[in-house]
Amino acid sequence: MTVIDTLPRAETQQPMEPPAKPRTPTARQRLAELHELRDGVRQGLDPKATERQHAKGKLTARERIGLLLDDDSFQEVQPLRRHRATGFGMENKRPHSDGVVTGWGTVYGRTVFVYAHDFRIFGGALGEAHAAKIHKIMDMALSAGAPLVSLNDGAGARIQEGVTALAGYGGIFQRNTRASGVIPQISVMLGPCAGGAAYSPALTDFVFMVRETSQMFITGPDVVKAVTGEEISQNGLGGADVHAGTSGVAHFVYDDEVTCLEEVRYLLSMLPSNNRELPPSATPADAPDRRTETLLDLVPAEPTHPYDVREVIAEIADGGELFEVHSAWAANVVCALVRLDGHVTGVIANQPIATAGVLDIRASEKAARFIQFCDAFNIPLVTLVDVPGFLPGTDQEHGGIIRHGAKLLYAYCNATVPRVSVILRKAYGGAYIVMDSCSIGADVTYAWPTNEIAVMGAEGAANVIFRRQIAEADDPAVMRARMVKEYQAELMHPYYAAERGLVDDVIDPAETRAALIGALAMLRSKHSDLPARKHGNPPM
Template sequence: MAFAQDAVAFGGSLGEAHAQKIVKGMELAARIGAPVVGINDSGGARIQEGVLSLGGYGEVFHRNVLYSGVVPQISVILGPCAGGAVYSPAMTDFIIMTRETSHMFITGPEVIRAVTGEEVSMEALGGSDPHATLSGVAHLVAEDEVAALALARRLLSYLPSNNLEEPPPVPAREPPPGAAGELAGLVPVDPDRPYDVHQVIERVLDPESLLEVFPRWAPNLVTAFGRLGGIPVGVVANQASYLAGCLDIGASEKGARFVRTLDAFNVPLLTFVDVPGFLPGTQQEHGGIIRHGAKLLYAYAEATVPKLTVILRKAYGGAYVVMCSKHIGADLNLAWPQAE
């Protein structure tokens, strides 16, 4: 089921009837077990309708929560999404933004200027760049509207229509000649030498099946979809080339959310471990690394999908346990020759 806000009509603003159309569509999708794709391009609430418009937002939010983990929900932001309107996309499974044309924020530049005196542009405040790199709001960023809709379709190809079905398989693709032989030299023996874990992931998965989500937020942890033998899988991997692959607040939150989404929709989980520990420092401790690190631990321990863990190199301290170790429920643990 898809719904789209039309910016040409009343600026795409949400009124009572507008909200009821969305709600009825979402209820139908939940009944028949179909994904929900929302295309957002709205100026916010239709202020002429007063509280009825705000109540409409509440009705939509309620369905977002009721159907979370029941059917996949994807938000495609193709224009402004401001004020309370941002909370519906925020509660969906994936958010796709477009470069320079989509914006998300609670309070706009004018309000910020009036209240705090701070000068900020719409792009710097709520454009795709800050949400893809700093806030972790945007899972994926597309160059334009056509590319954004193509990304939504590609995301759905890795997911079942609902939580009672299995992810849709495709015919397996043979790896290129020599791919297996290349794996042996990709992880350096020197434990202090960085490398790009993407090269390992791409050679293990089916060719051209990798789709990374949150690629620019918390890059010390890679989260991605891919396929093994044609079967969709989710990949979580420490990135040794950024912060040595340490877990920090952003990486813990990023990994936890991704793992829980995989678990909700029956997508098997493949974890590549090369982690020296949690990132030390007062900023991390005072920012709540204990609380956020526990989210990742909880997500892995709670997940009931098949869980395969490959230790590439380092697996040290508490971070070893958190990264889907056998002690918290991994079904199969494998070790690279230089694993320690």
């Protein structure tokens, strides 16, 4: 008898069945699962959250992207990304996309990268995974050499993730800075943007805002009240009109998201994809040699009479179209993008209907920033000059008009794109030099026959030069009038600057458009090298 025979036996032995073979889902099943996940992402995890978003007059992240990009062109990146944070109630809340939608598509057929905060998920707050998605899309935009548009609607850093959320913002700021002057960066504010999050839009080239629904501030109304005792609403503190007209943070403001996003598309249509390309040209809306007879009536010969320089720009531009930047801020200077013979051009012009077109702190900053952008992205510059000088006053001097005015001077002197200026009427003092005069590097300078270029106006000059003669005269008023006429005849006649080579030609105002187009065509192949250096040190 063997050992095996002595072992107890079951009274009834059941036949053994082999273990079931694990079933691998078919490719079709996996695909169906993927579609369910993607559909869940696109529809939003909480239908009520979508309703709440719409009730505020706001669109969802994907609805906004759909309006921004060409139809069916959006390619999403990492739609299934989820956060890995645990604790503080986050372990059971891990929705796909993690509150930000990222990807690329096209605008008028050209590639554009985009990220959009999804306020329905964690209020659009930024966490580690959320930030990583934004970092990736920013890196892709820079590598591909394509514009980046951010659709901002978020509650700031995700408190539950602590310092990792703050580090995520640091990565965004670093990439904003690295991409500056390399690809166009546009921030569209479609909801709240508070605290450190507001610095990313401030680092980009253009900021769009929507009235009533978008706000930007470093410290909110509650903090302001606690520290200063001042009570103020969110819109009163950092609403669209505040940033458009008071702080200068916002370049464009609109009443609704649909119009805002359509205008973003229009701006993109005028910009190159990166700093290695020229702006896209278009079929001219009218003839390059079109005469601008209307200008003779638009601009009064009398130097103190006001007019709207935007009408001058519209008369010169293709189809009368101009896209004004910062229209509500520093109104005494106008900055606009236009097309001349189909080619995008940046225009800077003094505005006589706003404080007589003088240069002040805000106007200097506004124009300098616009010039730097145009120069970075190969957009030629046209300057229309009608400036009585810098604004006098203790508030300007104490506010640093010397330093801020130097920003405008630096921007012009540093610009290597084609630069053409036209002196429409008066150009006095240091403001004449700063407004892209021949002496600081304008390639071509034209003047109308009504121009007056001088250190100051004739009245002021006569009072300084002929002070003694006027004081000793039997009739000081008559003597002053005679000295004013003498100064005007000798030093302020329209051809004085041309005789000394400070103006290249005195032109008929009706030929302004043709002259500008001809000069810019000649300069299109301009090449200008700056001295070898890491970077300049502009007056900040």
